[in-house]
Amino acid sequence: MAYSYDIIIFGGGIAGLFIANRLQRAGYNLILIEKDVLGGVQTLASQGMIHGGQKYVLQGGISGHAATIAEMPARWEACFAGEGEVDLSGVTFLSEQQMMFPAGSLLSALSVFAAAKAVQGKTRKLKRCKYPDIFRRGPVYEMQEKVLETKSLVTALSGHLEGQIYKGEVQELLPDGQVVVSGLPMRAQMIIFASGTGNETALSLLRIKEQHTQRRPLRQIMVKSLPDPLYGHGIESKPKPRVTVTSHPLGSGEYVWYLGGNVAEEGAKLSEGDALRFAKQEMQEIFPHIDWAQKEWASWCGDRAEPFDPDGHLPQGPCVQQRGKVLLAWPTKMTFAPVLADQIVERLRQSNIMSSAATEPPELPKPKMGLYPWEEARWQHL
Numbered sequence: 240m241a242y243s244y245d246i247i248i249f250g251g252g253i254a255g256l257f258i259a260n261r262l263q264r265a266g267y268n269l270i271l272i273e274k275d276v277l278g279g280v281q282t283l284a285s286q287g288m289i290h291g292g293q294k295y296v297l298q299g300g301i302s303g304h305a306a307t308i309a310e311m312p313a314r315w316e317a318c319f320a321g322e323g324e325v326d327l328s329g330v331t332f333l334s335e336q337q338m339m340f341p342a343g344s345l346l347s348a349l350s351v352f353a354a355a356k357a358v359q360g361k362t363r364k365l366k367r368c369k370y371p372d373i374f375r376r377g378p379v380y381e382m383q384e385k386v387l388e389t390k391s392l393v394t395a396l397s398g399h400l401e402g403q404i405y406k407g408e409v410q411e412l413l414p415d416g417q418v419v420v421s422g423l424p425m426r427a428q429m430i431i432f433a434s435g436t437g438n439e440t441a442l443s444l445l446r447i448k449e450q451h452t453q454r455r456p457l458r459q460i461m462v463k464s465l466p467d468p469l470y471g472h473g474i475e476s477k478p479k480p481r482v483t484v485t486s487h488p489l490g491s492g493e494y495v496w497y498l499g500g501n502v503a504e505e506g507a508k509l510s511e512g513d514a515l516r517f518a519k520q521e522m523q524e525i526f527p528h529i530d531w532a533q534k535e536w537a538s539w540c541g542d543r544a545e546p547f548d549p550d551g552h553l554p555q556g557p558c559v560q561q562r563g564k565v566l567l568a569w570p571t572k573m574t575f576a577p578v579l580a581d582q583i584v585e586r587l588r589q590s591n592i593m594s595s596a597a598t599e600p601p602e603l604p605k606p607k608m609g610l611y612p613w614e615e616a617r618w619q620h621l
């Protein structure tokens with residue numbers, strides 16, 4: 240006897256959890272299977288920024304990506320207020336704003352000015368007397384884009400799925416909606432893989448050989464302990480930020496700075512030691528007044544899991560592919576989770592999937608919450 244559901248979702252990161260919330264609200268009888276820990280791989284390693292498109296405008300004009308992403312903050316805000324498509328009223332924020340600041344020579348000050356002009360109306364130039372202590376020169380601009388405490392997001396989303404989230408390993412998968420999870424046969428009207436790099440497992444179990452996925456590596460850098468938090472993008476004359484910084488409280492009143500942007504892209508091409516030394520040098524140049532010599536450093540190396548793009552770039556937006564009764568979903572950005580869920584809802588409508596009564600829960604354990612990279616980092620002095 241197979242356990243039977245309307246929908247089985249694989250993946251307990253932002254994509255799987257957001258989709259599960261939307262489908263539960265639509266009345267579907269569903270379960271979510273996570274193979275390891277809640278919060279996944281990319282979600283808890285992310286910088287937690289809800290982008291409103293400014294970053295993409297800076298990277299070369301208003302692309303399709305920037306146009307769609309501009310609508311995202313309002314959808315998330317409605318959710319945070321408990322009035323949106325998903326109730327995220329329990330989510331907490333590290334910051335309500337992100338800064339844009341010069342990260343280089345005099346030219347970078349001009350770049351910040353030009354960048355702020357490009358996204359006019361969405362940024363506010365700070366008066367010099369209002370600069371956070373960390374900045375010794377400007378111009379510094381403030382963007383109203385939130386930075387989330389991502390564990391609180393995972394807790395809020397999983398909290399609405401009490402008794403529906405399990406830990407298990409997919410062993411067999413057929414395009415007609417049959418699947419074996421940790422030895423238990425199951426079937427569903429639709430199976431959804433929202434499992435990041437794990438979507439490759441689904442494609443391989445379905446015996447699909449063509450390339451449908453890509454991985455873009457990053458080596459995020461962590462440095463502690465800093466007395467002040469910083470959230471924002473250090474702009475140079477290049478389109479990508481030289482560094483993107485988020486800060487995470489250590490509990491001692493101090494912070495870990497989590498560094499992305501070009502520091503992480505370049506770091507992915509280097510050994511850990513070289514990447515840390517490169518990051519230290521970058522930070523010395525950007526913030527010469529901070530004593531970086533006494534700090535401790537670590538890195539998180541991982542992949543951004545995405546649908547295949549022939550040029551290897553970030554795809555234009557979220558993506559859903561269908562193989563019979565199996566959907567494969569990639570948000571490409573945490574920010575895009577609501578649009579990904581729209582696409583799933585539309586596929587279910589097109590495939591005529593109806594909701595039915597709840598059925599027996601599987602005998603599987605529950606997954607634990609994952610850790611942030613800085614909670615399991617191996618720190619070193621350089």
Ligand SMILES: Cc1cc2nc3c(=O)[nH]c(=O)nc-3n(C[C@H](O)[C@H](O)[C@H](O)COP(=O)(O)OP(=O)(O)OC[C@H]3O[C@@H](n4cnc5c(N)ncnc54)[C@H](O)[C@@H]3O)c2cc1C
Pocket residue numbers: 249250251252253254255272273274275276277278279280281282283284285286287288289290407408409433434435436437438440457459499541542543568569570571572573574575
């Ligand atoms: C360093 C970094 C920084 C980022 N910063 C931002 C940001 O600031 N803002 C933003 O919008 N986006 C950001 N992103 C992108 C964003 O994090 C990802 O697009 C998003 O988290 C992907 O979510 P996901 O649920 O698809 O994947 P994941 O979070 O990777 O979750 C996938 C889950 O599926 C599980 N899984 C895998 N295989 C299986 C299987 N066979 N069965 C069951 N479960 C399985 C995994 O264990 C994992 O829990 C960042 C990404 C990275 C890597």
